[in-house]
Amino acid sequence: MPSGPVTIADVAAEAGVSPATASRALNGVGRMRVETRERVRATARRLGFRPNEAARSLLRGRTFTMGLLTTDSYGRFSGPVMRGIEDAVGAEQVAIIVCDARSDPIRERYYAEALASRQVDGIIVTGRRVDPRPPLALHGSHVPVIYAFAQTEPPGRDLCLIPDDRQGGRLATEHLLALGRRRLAHLTGPERFLAARERADGMREALASAGLELAGGARHGAWALGWGYEGMLALLREHPDIDGVFCGADLVAHGAIEAIRESGRRVPADVAVVGFDNWEPIAADPRVSLTSVDMALEPLGMLAGQSLLAMIDGDPRTGIVRTPCELVVRASSIALASHWEPRPKEGA
Amino acid sequence: MPSGPVTIADVAAEAGVSPATASRALNGVGRMRVETRERVRATARRLGFRPNEAARSLLRGRTFTMGLLTTDSYGRFSGPVMRGIEDAVGAEQVAIIVCDARSDPIRERYYAEALASRQVDGIIVTGRRVDPRPPLALHGSHVPVIYAFAQTEPPGRDLCLIPDDRQGGRLATEHLLALGRRRLAHLTGPERFLAARERADGMREALASAGLELAGGARHGAWALGWGYEGMLALLREHPDIDGVFCGADLVAHGAIEAIRESGRRVPADVAVVGFDNWEPIAADPRVSLTSVDMALEPLGMLAGQSLLAMIDGDPRTGIVRTPCELVVRASSIALASHWEPRPKEGA
DNA sequence: TTGTATGCGTTATCAT
DNA sequence: ATGATAACGCATACAA
Numbered sequence: 001m002p003s004g005p006v007t008i009a010d011v012a013a014e015a016g017v018s019p020a021t022a023s024r025a026l027n028g029v030g031r032m033r034v035e036t037r038e039r040v041r042a043t044a045r046r047l048g049f050r051p052n053e054a055a056r057s058l059l060r061g062r063t064f065t066m067g068l069l070t071t072d073s074y075g076r077f078s079g080p081v082m083r084g085i086e087d088a089v090g091a092e093q094v095a096i097i098v099c100d101a102r103s104d105p106i107r108e109r110y111y112a113e114a115l116a117s118r119q120v121d122g123i124i125v126t127g128r129r130v131d132p133r134p135p136l137a138l139h140g141s142h143v144p145v146i147y148a149f150a151q152t153e154p155p156g157r158d159l160c161l162i163p164d165d166r167q168g169g170r171l172a173t174e175h176l177l178a179l180g181r182r183r184l185a186h187l188t189g190p191e192r193f194l195a196a197r198e199r200a201d202g203m204r205e206a207l208a209s210a211g212l213e214l215a216g217g218a219r220h221g222a223w224a225l226g227w228g229y230e231g232m233l234a235l236l237r238e239h240p241d242i243d244g245v246f247c248g249a250d251l252v253a254h255g256a257i258e259a260i261r262e263s264g265r266r267v268p269a270d271v272a273v274v275g276f277d278n279w280e281p282i283a284a285d286p287r288v289s290l291t292s293v294d295m296a297l298e299p300l301g302m303l304a305g306q307s308l309l310a311m312i313d314g315d316p317r318t319g320i321v322r323t324p325c326e327l328v329v330r331a332s333s334i335a336l337a338s339h340w341e342p343r344p345k346e347g348a
Numbered sequence: 349m350p351s352g353p354v355t356i357a358d359v360a361a362e363a364g365v366s367p368a369t370a371s372r373a374l375n376g377v378g379r380m381r382v383e384t385r386e387r388v389r390a391t392a393r394r395l396g397f398r399p400n401e402a403a404r405s406l407l408r409g410r411t412f413t414m415g416l417l418t419t420d421s422y423g424r425f426s427g428p429v430m431r432g433i434e435d436a437v438g439a440e441q442v443a444i445i446v447c448d449a450r451s452d453p454i455r456e457r458y459y460a461e462a463l464a465s466r467q468v469d470g471i472i473v474t475g476r477r478v479d480p481r482p483p484l485a486l487h488g489s490h491v492p493v494i495y496a497f498a499q500t501e502p503p504g505r506d507l508c509l510i511p512d513d514r515q516g517g518r519l520a521t522e523h524l525l526a527l528g529r530r531r532l533a534h535l536t537g538p539e540r541f542l543a544a545r546e547r548a549d550g551m552r553e554a555l556a557s558a559g560l561e562l563a564g565g566a567r568h569g570a571w572a573l574g575w576g577y578e579g580m581l582a583l584l585r586e587h588p589d590i591d592g593v594f595c596g597a598d599l600v601a602h603g604a605i606e607a608i609r610e611s612g613r614r615v616p617a618d619v620a621v622v623g624f625d626n627w628e629p630i631a632a633d634p635r636v637s638l639t640s641v642d643m644a645l646e647p648l649g650m651l652a653g654q655s656l657l658a659m660i661d662g663d664p665r666t667g668i669v670r671t672p673c674e675l676v677v678r679a680s681s682i683a684l685a686s687h688w689e690p691r692p693k694e695g696a
Numbered sequence: 697t698t699g700t701a702t703g704c705g706t707t708a709t710c711a712t
Numbered sequence: 713a714t715g716a717t718a719a720c721g722c723a724t725a726c727a728a
Contacts, residue, residue: 004409005467006488007721018699023723032697048488050465054405055721058704061352063402065445074427076629082422086448095466097413097443100434117398118443119353140354140396226635251629258606281424281599287574355705366715371707380713403705406720 006049015043026051057119065095066308067115069136071127071150072103076279077297081126081148084301089309094121109137116141122308124148130162131194144311148304149297151320159317161304163295165195168325169202172246172274172293175327177210181244181272185215187231187256188248188276189223196220199248199276215239221252228255236263243271244333250275250283253290257332272333289331296326354397363391374399405467413443414656415463417484419475419498420451424627425645429474429496432649437657442469457485464489470656472496478510479542492659496652497645499668507665509652511643513543516673517550520594520622520641523675525558529592529620533563535579535604536596536624537571544568547596547624563587569600576603584611591619592681598623598631601638605680620681637679644674 012022017040024030025040026049043049057063066089070078086096097120101108115123122144125136132153136145147160176184186203189196200218207214216239221227228247232255235242245260247253253275260271267273275283278294300323311317360370365388372378373388374397391397405411414437418426434444445468449456463471470492473484480501484493495508524532534551537544548566555562564587569575576595580603583590593608595601601623608619615621623631626642648671659665 008723009721019721020700020723021698024698027723029723030697036697050461050489052406052721053466054402054411055704056723057402058400058406058706058721059723061704068446074422074430076424078427079422082446083448090447093462095445095447095462098416098430098446099438099443100431113398114441114443118401141398224635225630225633229635251633255635282573285573285599287572287577287603356707357705367705368707368716369714372714375707377707378713384713400705403720404707406704406722407706407708409720 005052006047008049008051011040011044011047011049014047015040062121062312063119064093065097065118065120066305067111067118067120067123068096068098069108069111069115069123069125070098070100071108071125071133072129073100075128076277077128077149077295078126080297081301081304084298084303085124085148085305086301087298088302088305092309094309112136112138116143121312122146124304124308125150126304129193129195130165144308146304146308146311146317148301156319159307159311160320161300161307162320162322163297163300164322164324165198166202166205167322168276168293168295169199169246170206171202171325171327172199172276173203173206175291175329175333176244176246176272176274177206177212179244179268179272179333182212183215183239183242184212184244184246185235185239185242186218186246186248187228187235187252188218188220189252191220196248203246215242223249223251225251225255225258228252228257229259230255232256232259233263236260236265244273245271246274246276248276250277250279250290250292253292253332254282254288257288257290268331268333274327274333278328283328283330291330291333292328294326294328296323299323353400354395356397356399359388359392359395359397362395363388410469410660411467412441413445413466413468414653415459415466415468415471416444416446417456417459417463417471417473418446418448419456419473419481420477421448423476424625425476425497425643426474428645429649429652432646432651433472433496433653434649435646436650436653440657442657460484460486464491469660470494472652472656473498474652477541477543478513492656494652494656494659494665496649504667507655507659508668509648509655510668510670511645511648512670512672513546514550514553515670516624516641516643517547517594518554519550519673519675520547520624521551521554523639523677523681524592524594524620524622525554525560527592527616527620527681530560531563531587531590532560532592532594533583533587533590534566534594534596535576535583535600536566536568537600539568544596551594563590571597571599573599573603573606576600576605577607578603580604580607581611584608584613592621593619594622594624596624598625598627598638598640601640601680602630602636605636605638616679616681622675622681626676631676631678639678639681640676642674642676644671647671 008022009019012019022040025037099111126148127150132151135152151160152158216235219231221231260267275290275292278292283290283292356370357367360367370388373385447459474496475498480499483500499508500506564583567579569579608615623638623640626640631638631640
């Protein structure tokens, strides 16, 4: 009776064969009597044998492990990215080690070293912002590294996967235009965020294609409900004829909707609203029911996982890949406004 | 010039010593000439040597790795718990392997096996609900397992860490009572959630201590903004004199605030509001500024990590540990109502 | 068809 | 103060 975990030697002894035979039986390689194979397998099962991955790693030179280094903690966007990565690599029996650098370069270096020391086969760096950052410094290591929902500087040297914010902005705008709206405004986050600028640019592009201009220009503020409310009140004061608004975040859109309703206008009958993030707790709530641009982070994560697996297999990849956003249509931008009016008593 | 990663043999050869000496030099054990130690260390640094953790694990019989098995994906509550765990175990050089069972028992079993096979030193099972679940089935393995933000059935056999929802409910209620409010109502999530029932019980306890009863009883609905709005409208219709409301979730509280304002009442002057979750994007938004009960999940996660480390070191632990919630006071329940009124024009 | 021997990278033990 | 050797658990090349 062995003390610690059951080893293949224990199984072999119990089944009355050599460790080599046991190994072959369990891995299904080589030729052997069916009876032997079955006997070994039954013994392994009975003893609860689990091959020691550390030993296998040592032998194969691969750990079947990848590191996920979050630069700025686990936020709202980490979940989908992690799920996507897991979908891509889980089937390959690859485990994921996570670490959270919390926007601290020292921690980042420390964790990068730790991951390299654990001989991970590859590293995915992820961050909530898409603004460029210096690449991971891994002195003398050839571990493949890719960036998901993060971008490095100078551009083009590493593989970076980011949502196509500009296309997302176009998507939202084209949707509003397709509804027949012509006086469109834009409320979004701080200008220092690349994502905010890109979304605004996408909107301007789509408007330009239709020969239109942005009513009131791109309004930058906080990524907050309060800003959506205040900003929308101001917009309505300056441009009372606005019939559609695209917001750079669902929280902003939610605030904007409150302001629109409070001004006596109806959503979407008078003003159609489109948000960004497709943040379900808010956007999918029946009382908000917000049409929103979804960054499709789960597919992005999956692509990251697949790409890293390919790089591990020796296929070098670089460059910036922008993954398409998708539009999720809800009541805040439905064509037939009369179908949906949660506050019939208001302003009546 | 070695091909793959730099090994200790490479360092030893380059420094002109044996692998054993190199190992001792790098680990600071044994006696040796200072010059030798420094020379080896410098060589290791120059070559970018990183000790292979798989080899060390094999030797030590410990991997310094723990598994984090999420039962129902990475949601809003996973982040804080993960951060807490990392804080507890990161200093001990312990890495965390994550896997997401997505509420699928098959996946859960599969991942549990995978973690055991990787010889993790321990496993933390986490889930967004605190309703009891069967314990992790790990045939013939003695890996310590603990449950964070999750609970097993029958109770008492495993170590389970859960927020003290009942105490949270008392906390919120006592705060409202301290403000002088006496006609308190409760809007919360579906009754099938243990957390909802516990929070309501906590509220009733606190009210009973003050010789009071719940106005309108505990109102159960969805964990959604829409329910908070509808539920609050109904409450105000039936009990127009309500002067305080405790909501089982911030989203519900947010909806309730909208309803209160729309009814022409002011928050907190006429009705004080307390939420649950302290969900920053909503609660901390200046336009909502919601007093809320925080489940302190980061400390909970840290305790989970520390407890698991203790169990790994041979200290057995079982039982249900309820970790205290904390109250975060914001404008929705401030005593001096006149200090804060975001919509002065309303109802004027 | 099955057994023996070797090595993956590291460290502890024993020898020098 | 340093070197040689063995061992951790597994899989494979080679031998039988």
